[in-house]
Amino acid sequence: MSEPTPLLQATGLAQRFGARTIYRDVSFSVAPGEVFVILGGSGCGKSTVLRQAVGLLPPTAGSIEIAGHTITGRAGEAGRAVARRLIGVMFQSGALFGSLSLLGNVSLPLEIFTDLPPEARDAVARVKLGQVGLADAAALYPAEISGGMAKRAAIARAMALDPPLLFLDEPSAGLDPITSAELDRLILDLRDDLGATFVVVTHELASIMAIADRCLMLDRNAYPDAGGVIAIGDPHDLAANSTHPMVRAFFHRTLMPATAGEP
Amino acid sequence: MPGLHTESPSPATSSSATSPPGTSSPAGLTTQSGGDGTVLAFSGQLDAAGAAQLWRPTLRAAHAAASGPLGFDLQAVSGIDMLGATLLAAAEAAHGSPATVTGADPKTTTLLARARAAGTEAKPAPRPPRITARQMLAAGFGAVSGGVAFVGEAVIAVIHLPSRWRMFRLGDVLREADQAGFRALPLVLLLGYLIGLILAFQSSIPMRQFGADLFVANLVSISLLRELGPLLAAVVLAGRTGSAFAAEIGTMKVNQEIDALVVMGIDPMTLLVLPRMLAALLVMPVLTLLLDFAGLLGMTTVMTGFGYSLPAIQAQVQSAATVGDLTGGLLKAAVFGAAVAAIGCRSGLGTGIGPRAVGFSATAAVVGGIVATILIDGLFAILFYRLGL
Incomplete structure (x- = not known):
């Protein structure tokens, strides 16, 4: 079986803040139709990798291609402009626009980037909200809804223009297990129905096991001087077969050997 | 031993006072x-x-x-x-x-x-690095060049406007104009009237010693139309609207809404900044004009109290102030408005992390707006002098 062309290709990413190197040599590729999860402990740079991948933060080193368009480096401006039409992003807090209703939030990208007449925009936005189970909440404002609804509305907005690649930053953080499981279901449904590709940042073990085709595990002590990738692959395979102590500790929810021997 | x-x-005293009852x-x-x-x-x-x-x-x-x-x-x-x-x-x-x-x-x-x-031992906190005069100079230079860069970005956004006209929402301009202009009217009218009243009353006392109290009308009208009207309107705008712009955009920044716009390919400059700058630029001449009128009304109140007739006051004002004084003031007001709005928006977009950062941005917007207004006023004074206006 030949490798499909990757939708997202990251090569040798590094991030330094001042003298501190958060991570280096982070490379991965995401194939079309895949649910790719970036995981790791708190503070290892998961969200920073996501910010780099969507073009919000220029990496200190390394390059990123989205569907063959390089979005990093000096020539990245044109690539970013193209790539932004190919991606949708759900931020951790939802980042819905407070001055617009949910319908307004979802129809804003349609209004700016399509020639749809207003009634068609509304219809499309209602369908998107229906897909995430928020058909009845279209008229509500972000301040009037719960955290789980905000995340679902943000997913609806992210897929307003049917981008082939969706980035989700901690979709299940701060949600109860049932809502979290519903979001997982939604991600898999969208993947199966629309063929969308997902890059999901999370550290919810149950969620990872449920949705991830492949995962990338970051650790802040991967190198003596910096963080980086400690494992990449099928999460079930990693859970069963990895010999890396940190990977084992993560998947089996045990303490790390160094800290486990407390009296 | x-x-x-x-x-x-x-x-006996302290423990019985501090221990909960029953465990005394x-x-x-x-x-x-x-x-x-x-x-x-x-x-x-x-x-x-x-x-x-x-x-x-x-x-x-x-x-x-x-x-x-x-x-x-x-x-x-x-x-x-x-x-x-x-x-x-x-x-x-x-x-x-x-x-x-x-x-x-x-x-x-x-x-x-x-x-x-x-462990109970306090570790010595890392000493904050000392700030040298050179660093302060560099920071000041950075702030100025950042401001210039922001103006440049705004100009580029205007140039790109034909291709991004959908990102420029006219409704936003009207909404901001309502907020910055119409809702500021009571304050501006009150302020103008009181300033005219106070200025006339205070200056009439020394002027009267020379029998020149009729010329209070000249003094008040020229100073209002040329300087005080635009300046006071700009201060009101900086306090009411510049801070609101900074807080609103700053909260959007903290809430990642700005990031969301950028990844959608929507230019925050076009969607958020230009409508606000345009709204402020449009409402400021109107606010200034009304403040001028209110001030003249306040002056008239004092003058009629001193026994001068309305036609005499009117003739005095018309002989002292020219239309050029008025239009010069209104032009300045428009520039002040754009500057205050730009500084407010820039403070908002530059907001750091956390709720306190929004407060800092709002403060910076007011302070920056007032300082910029006075600096620009100085530049206008030189310009008008050179042009002989």
């Missing part, structure tokens, strides 16, 4: 120094109240006993919690080596072990 003294600071055994400390070291004998309740009472005496005694071994006698202790255990651990740290503990129940031993493991 070689040395025995009791330190139990005012047990006051904490006490007895220091016993002998050839085989120092033993600190505690008694009573070693909780928050007890630790507060005994903290300094205990640490002083432990420090004084640094030459020999230290012991804790806990037989008379009726209860201990994590705070009491922290006191013991701190005493060990002050002494320099672990103490031998006698009379401890298993719970006390566990708590003490936890407190020892956590």
Whole structure:
């Protein structure tokens, strides 16, 4: 079986803040139709990798291609402009626009980037909200809804223009297990129905096991001087077969050997 | 016994006041120094109240006993919690080596072990780097060049406007104009009227000594139309609207809404900044004009009080002030408006992380707006002088 062309290709990413190197040599590729999860402990740079991948933060080193368009480096401006039409992003807090209703939030990208007449925009936005189970909440404002609804509305907005690649930053953080499981279901449904590709940042073990085709595990002590990738692959395979102590500790929810021997 | 003294600071008053009812055994400390070291004998309740009472005496005694071994006698202790255990651990740290503990129940031993493991010694906080004059100069230069860059970005956004006209929402311009203009009217009218009143009244007192109080009309009208009208309107705009722009956009920044716009390919400059700048630019001449009128009305109130007729005041104003004074003031007002709005939006977009950053941005917007207004006013003064206006 030949490798499909990757939708997202990251090569040798590094991030330094001042003298501190958060991570280096982070490379991965995401194939079309895949649910790719970036995981790791708190503070290892998961969200920073996501910010780099969507073009919000220029990496200190390394390059990123989205569907063959390089979005990093000096020539990245044109690539970013193209790539932004190919991606949708759900931020951790939802980042819905407070001055617009949910319908307004979802129809804003349609209004700016399509020639749809207003009634068609509304219809499309209602369908998107229906897909995430928020058909009845279209008229509500972000301040009037719960955290789980905000995340679902943000997913609806992210897929307003049917981008082939969706980035989700901690979709299940701060949600109860049932809502979290519903979001997982939604991600898999969208993947199966629309063929969308997902890059999901999370550290919810149950969620990872449920949705991830492949995962990338970051650790802040991967190198003596910096963080980086400690494992990449099928999460079930990693859970069963990895010999890396940190990977084992993560998947089996045990303490790390160094800290486990407390009296 | 070689040395025995009791330190139990005012047990009757302080412990009965601080201990919860029912557990009223006051904490006490007895220091016993002998050839085989120092033993600190505690008694009573070693909780928050007890630790507060005994903290300094205990640490002083432990420090004084640094030459020999230290012991804790806990037989008379009726209860201990994590705070009491922290006191013991701190005493060990002050002494320099672990103490031998006698009379401890298993719970006390566990708590003490936890407190020892956590460590009570304060690590010296990293000293904040010293700021040199050079760094301050560089920061000032950076702020100025950042402002220039922001103006450049705004100009580029205007140039790109034909291709991004959908991102420029006219409704936003009207909404902001309503907020910045119409809703500021009562304040602007009141301010203008009172300033005209006060200016006329104050200047009439010295002018009257020379019999020149009719010329108060000249003074007030020229100073209002040329300087005070635009300046005061700009101060009102900076306080009411510049800060609101900074807070609103700053909250959007903190809430990642700006990031969301950028990844959608929507230019925040076109969607957020240009409508606000345009709205401020449009409403400022109107606000200034109304402030001018209100000020002249205030001056008229004073002058009629002094017995001058309306036609006399009107003739005086018309002879003193020219249409050029008025239009010059209105032109300045429009520029002030754009500057205040741009500074407010820039402060908002530059907001850091967390709720406090939004407050800083709002403050910076007001301060920056007023300072910029006065600087631009100075530039206009030079310009008008050179042009002979």
